[in-house]
Amino acid sequence: MHVSVALLLELGLVLAxxxxxxxxxxxxxxxxxxxxxxxxxxLGEGSVLPLPAAGEFVGAAATIGLVLLLLALGLEFSIxxxxxxxxRHVPSAGVDFVLxxxxxxxxxxxxxxxxxxxxALAGATFVSSSGIIxxxxxxxxxxxxxxxxxxxxxLVLEDFAMAAFLPVLAVLAxxxxxxxxxxxxxxxxxxxxxxxxxxxxxxxxxGRLVSHPDAEQLxxxxxxxxxVVAALAEYVHASAAVGAFLVGLTLTGETAxxxxxxxxxxxxxxxxxxxxxxxxxxxPAELPPVLPAALALAVVTAFTKVLTxxxxxxxxxxxxxxxxxxxxxxxxxxxxxxxxxxxxxxxxPILAPLVAAYVFLLATAGPFITRFTGTTSARxxx
Amino acid sequence: MDVNEVxxxxxxxxxxxxxxxxxxxxxxxxRSGDFEVVVYGDDPDEARPVFRLNEDEAEALxxxxxxxxxxxxxxxxxxxxxGLSSGWVRIPEGSPFAGRLLGETRARTRTGASVVAxxxxxxxxxxxxxxxxxxxxxxxxxxxTDEGIAGVNRILQG
Numbered sequence: 001m002h003v004s005v006a007l008l009l010e011l012g013l014v015l016a017x018x019x020x021x022x023x024x025x026x027x028x029x030x031x032x033x034x035x036x037x038x039x040x041x042x043l044g045e046g047s048v049l050p051l052p053a054a055g056e057f058v059g060a061a062a063t064i065g066l067v068l069l070l071l072a073l074g075l076e077f078s079i080x081x082x083x084x085x086x087x088r089h090v091p092s093a094g095v096d097f098v099l100x101x102x103x104x105x106x107x108x109x110x111x112x113x114x115x116x117x118x119x120a121l122a123g124a125t126f127v128s129s130s131g132i133i134x135x136x137x138x139x140x141x142x143x144x145x146x147x148x149x150x151x152x153x154x155l156v157l158e159d160f161a162m163a164a165f166l167p168v169l170a171v172l173a174x175x176x177x178x179x180x181x182x183x184x185x186x187x188x189x190x191x192x193x194x195x196x197x198x199x200x201x202x203x204x205x206x207g208r209l210v211s212h213p214d215a216e217q218l219x220x221x222x223x224x225x226x227x228v229v230a231a232l233a234e235y236v237h238a239s240a241a242v243g244a245f246l247v248g249l250t251l252t253g254e255t256a257x258x259x260x261x262x263x264x265x266x267x268x269x270x271x272x273x274x275x276x277x278x279x280x281x282x283x284p285a286e287l288p289p290v291l292p293a294a295l296a297l298a299v300v301t302a303f304t305k306v307l308t309x310x311x312x313x314x315x316x317x318x319x320x321x322x323x324x325x326x327x328x329x330x331x332x333x334x335x336x337x338x339x340x341x342x343x344x345x346x347x348x349p350i351l352a353p354l355v356a357a358y359v360f361l362l363a364t365a366g367p368f369i370t371r372f373t374g375t376t377s378a379r380x381x382x
Numbered sequence: 383m384d385v386n387e388v389x390x391x392x393x394x395x396x397x398x399x400x401x402x403x404x405x406x407x408x409x410x411x412x413r414s415g416d417f418e419v420v421v422y423g424d425d426p427d428e429a430r431p432v433f434r435l436n437e438d439e440a441e442a443l444x445x446x447x448x449x450x451x452x453x454x455x456x457x458x459x460x461x462x463x464x465g466l467s468s469g470w471v472r473i474p475e476g477s478p479f480a481g482r483l484l485g486e487t488r489a490r491t492r493t494g495a496s497v498v499a500x501x502x503x504x505x506x507x508x509x510x511x512x513x514x515x516x517x518x519x520x521x522x523x524x525x526x527t528d529e530g531i532a533g534v535n536r537i538l539q540g
Contacts, residue, residue, distance in 0.1 A: 077392075084391070141431040143394075144408045144418065144431065149388050149396070152393060155391070156391040322428065
């Protein structure tokens with residue numbers, strides 16, 4: 001077996017840098033995602049430190065990272081939580097969509113993007129980062145607060161909306177016509193419904209297929225099935241990401257719980273590589289021209305998310321300060337906005353730098369803003 | 383006592399109640415198995431964190447708070463009603479009722495004994511309804527006469 005010294009060295013150094021930056025981010029209760037993007041940016045072509053040997057591996061690992069991000073999201077999902085969210089927060093989701101997707105779409109039109117670009121930008125400004133926000137609320141010790149269930153319900157509904165949105169985007173981005181996109185959505189929605197029925201009625205049978213007392217077996221089976229389904233979904237142009245999400249949805253109960261545990265370290269590794277790869281795909285020279293647009297979009301959509309959170313929290317009867325906390329908590333955008341660029345990026349020259357800069361701004365600013373708003377006393381940093 | 387349950391999607395559950403001194407107390411049960419205990423001050427929306435417990439610590443605390451009381455209650459119950467006892471019945475692999483509904487066993491009609499709880503792994507379903515799905519490996523907590531409990535056991539063995 002030939003061992004590539006350069007590959008090992010490059011990968012090892014990249015991971016070491018990521019871990020250093022991740023530690024730093026956690027110290028400040030910030031998300032490491034913006035820093036991962038920066039690392040990618042610093043390593044890309046035309047930048048200071050190119051990665052000649054590891055480039056190919058990073059590309060392949062990024063695809064797996066995308067699939068695992070969505071698989072983990074599906075595993076997190078429970079029908080009971082979704083129905084509770086639906087019962088109380090459908091109007092909140094509507095307000096969320098109108099207030100936050102429209103600015104993205106408008107900006108896309110103003111910047112002269114084509115239809116796919118407009119759609120992708122609308123999605124990127126709409127979806128908050130459930131990963132960043134759920135962790136942030138725990139770090140700030142806000143899980144006991146009354147507004148928290150409203151915030152989390154909005155996030156669940158957004159994540160679910162992505163299951164319909166991503167296939168549309170994937171089909172249109174791959175050059176499909178509108179009727180192919182509609183067919184893609186119908187297939188995806190049908191598959192989501194089928195996955196729901198399957199997990200509701202036969203969840204424990206499907207679970208049995210994957211589940212195994214041995215953690216290694218469980219991981220291999222789960223990964224194997226997920227990658228095969230993701231490949232099939234990609235083959236019918238419904239996007240590998242959506243296929244992985246469906247596998248996650250189908251598994252429930254104990255299998256899902258154990259699955260989350262065995263997938264978590266893999267997802268952390270490959271997702272980090274995915275964020276780096278998105279940073280890599282951006283040429284640093286493309287950034288300065290899109291910065292003003294990204295900044296303007298960030299300011300506007302931070303404000304509209306605050307309105308969304310205030311509305312959602314007011315539906316749960318939360319007071320003024322709590323509503324403000326809910327609003328600011330929702331500001332952070334993150335992994336999904338990047339996933340959207342990952343799907344639509346090809347053939348969209350300014351989309352990737354724009355969204356990368358946008359996510360960088362809001363993933364950094366969001367946690368900071370919510371930390372210092374709506375609290376009675378200055379809390380000790382946790 | 384009223385315990386209010388709030389679902390925190392993707393995170394866990396929050397239980398809230400007011401104690402006899404009028405303090406509002408919240409217990410956040412995280413999916414990870416950890417717990418966070420909070421109290422609410424002047425602002426009913428904003429929780430003041432008290433402490434966090436990991437799974438083992440929560441288990442220990444629950445035993446300190448709960449174990450003596452459960453033992454007491456069972457003792458009271460069997461003292462009050464002569465001839466009444468409680469027992470555990472495990473649904474074996476290959477039982478005709480694994481994968482069927484509790485109601486389909488017609489256990490109470492046939493034996494007079496009631497299934498008051500189902501223990502599945504670490505989870506306890508209290509007073510399960512007839513539409514509750516049984517699985518092999520479930521342990522049923524049965525209350526009735528000794529013959530009744532033995533009867534439930536026979537039915538589930540098939």
